[in-house]
Amino acid sequence: GTRASSTNHTKYKEIISTLPRIEGRWRQSQQLHEYQGFWFGQNILEGIMSAQEHLKAQPTDIFICSHPKSGTTWLKALSFAILTRKRFSDSSTNPLLSELPHDVMPFIDILAFTDITSRDPELPLLSTHMPYTSLPKSIVECKCKIIYICRDPKDLFISLWHFAGKVRGTSAETFPLEEACQKFCEGLHNYGPYWDHVLGYWKASLQFPERMLFIKYEDLQNDTFSYVKRMADFMGCPFSMEEERQGLVQKVVDLCSFEILSNLEVNKSKKPSSAIGQYVKIEKKAFFRKGKVGDWENYLTADMAATIDQITEQKFSGSGLSF
Numbered sequence: 001g002t003r004a005s006s007t008n009h010t011k012y013k014e015i016i017s018t019l020p021r022i023e024g025r026w027r028q029s030q031q032l033h034e035y036q037g038f039w040f041g042q043n044i045l046e047g048i049m050s051a052q053e054h055l056k057a058q059p060t061d062i063f064i065c066s067h068p069k070s071g072t073t074w075l076k077a078l079s080f081a082i083l084t085r086k087r088f089s090d091s092s093t094n095p096l097l098s099e100l101p102h103d104v105m106p107f108i109d110i111l112a113f114t115d116i117t118s119r120d121p122e123l124p125l126l127s128t129h130m131p132y133t134s135l136p137k138s139i140v141e142c143k144c145k146i147i148y149i150c151r152d153p154k155d156l157f158i159s160l161w162h163f164a165g166k167v168r169g170t171s172a173e174t175f176p177l178e179e180a181c182q183k184f185c186e187g188l189h190n191y192g193p194y195w196d197h198v199l200g201y202w203k204a205s206l207q208f209p210e211r212m213l214f215i216k217y218e219d220l221q222n223d224t225f226s227y228v229k230r231m232a233d234f235m236g237c238p239f240s241m242e243e244e245r246q247g248l249v250q251k252v253v254d255l256c257s258f259e260i261l262s263n264l265e266v267n268k269s270k271k272p273s274s275a276i277g278q279y280v281k282i283e284k285k286a287f288f289r290k291g292k293v294g295d296w297e298n299y300l301t302a303d304m305a306a307t308i309d310q311i312t313e314q315k316f317s318g319s320g321l322s323f
């Protein structure tokens with residue numbers, strides 16, 4: 001309830017005040033706090049602590065997990081469209097046409113949503129940006145299914161930098177790319193270091209392949225059709241032969257495409273997301289920028305790209321993971 005959470009609020013603030021702290025620079029006067037090996041802004045961290053303390057996952061829950069800017073919006077749209085294809089067999093009634101994909105499922109990192117009583121009883125989807133090792137215990141204990149998406153660290157960084165620019169707004173002084181790159185390489189951003197985030201889920205996916213589906217944005221772009229089928233199998237609602245013959249897989253692919261989603265009135269809106277907007281008042285259209293692989297080439301100097309690649313090589317060395 002609300003009363004309990006405001007007491008906790010104070011409790012979390014006290015704990016947070018004892019954590020290592022650094023100036024973030026991605027947002028104006030935003031401090032980052034180090035918690036369980038990752039950096040977080042105050043609001044997010046309060047939400048995470050609350051979720052860790054209170055969230056009671058059900059074995060049937062399916063978690064959409066990612067580091068911000070990895071392709072979360074797309075993955076949410078796809079998983080929702082797959083699971084609700086029977087309910088909205090008349091696709092003109094699909095909520096994805098009138099709501100931002102982030103707003104069709106709870107985002108548990110936010111204090112207000114950890115009490116997830118208002119969720120759609122027919123929809124098992126929940127979402128989080130938490131690192132694997134910080135997930136609320138019940139998610140791991142209940143052996144909940146997890147779908148994780150990640151992408152080339154260079155593209156992720158460029159996407160993050162643009163997004164931060166939108167959060168800062170036009171009145172704020174700009175955050176030079178080079179300085180941002182340095183911060184990114186040091187892991188000094190919300191949910192950073194990115195590489196450790198990816199590695200945590202990667203290792204878990206090797207350990208528990210039956211409950212984790214690990215997807216790269218690049219692979220998803222390359223063959224969305226196969227991944228939609230794989231996601232459906234994984235979530236326990238495979239497409240029947242009949243559905244395949246009716247072209248339902250392609251329908252999901254099309255509905256969730258960058259072109260379709262980014263051109264919907266709702267997703268061009270300057271209104272904030274209701275799920276995410278609790279801590280970042282960011283317009284919905286900020287979640288759709290370019291939707292391409294390799295856009296980093298248009299921004300990064302050779303030096304910056306080499307620095308990021310070096311870290312990727314070093315951090316992922318021996319893990320079997322590469323970009």
Ligand code: A3P
Nearest residue numbers: 069070071072073074159257258288289290291
């Ligand atoms: P770019 O900034 O490179 O364009 P997240 O959803 O995790 O915040 O990630 C945002 C990134 O995913 C942005 O990347 C955004 O344009 C891209 N994106 C959003 N919707 C997409 C879609 N339907 N298909 C492909 N990419 C999408």
